[in-house]
Amino acid sequence: MSLSGSDVDFISQIVRARSAIVLDRSKEYLIASRLVALARERGDASVADLVRALRANPNGPVRDQVVEAMTTNETSFFRDGHPFMALSNEILPGLLVQRGRERALNIWCAACSSGQEPYTIAMLIQELIGADPSWRIRLLATDIDNKMLKRTQEGIYNQFEINRGLPAPLLVRYFARNGMNYQVDPRLRAMIETKFLNLAEPFPPMGQMDIVFLRNVLIYFDVETKRRILQQVKKVMRPDGYLFLGGAETTMNVDEGWERQTIGRAAVYRPR
16 A cells, blocks of 8 residues: 555654654655555554544553654575674674783674574684683673564574574584574573663663674764764774674764774774
């Protein structure tokens, strides 16, 4: 079904006010297709009924369902490859030496989606240090979509998701059959702490991070929101920390408080 221009504008305003994600009339098909799926899930007779419910109570639970429906949850294990090679070959080994006395690492995956990114990092850590109980590893996974956080907690993936980037030896070591699906080993699930977090709002206390993955999410915000997010990220990072962005993202001409470095074939950003 097609939405009226006023409906598209209304949905866009709701989504932007709640999440800072920028949508406009050029995204009408995307908005309509995701509202169709949400209306079906809610049991609404039509998208028009869903929009009416939202207009009747624009600050109620329907608002959060619509915002979640508009978020993009594209992800995969070892997505794009090179960042994880840099993490495994240079960054993590270096930090394990630098943090050898305190024996603690704090890593944050912002916009974690269904969890493949934090579990990829957890596997790399396990490959490097095994089950060494002397290390305190905190792997924080946050998202604005509570359904995605629940999926991350469960760590259950279908065959298609497993086939997208997960090496067979790691599947054998860190996953077990769960019906037709695969579930992450409990020791890896225990490493992941999930929390709701809206990047467009002030960050809650979270401690100082050694590594932040903020990949493929800034592209959905306007420049001022990107700048505000990057400034907040810098405040929660250790001075020698590492920031990963998506391949199409950069701090250049957005926030000059970062220095770009190349490690292998990956770009990382360090606080100036």
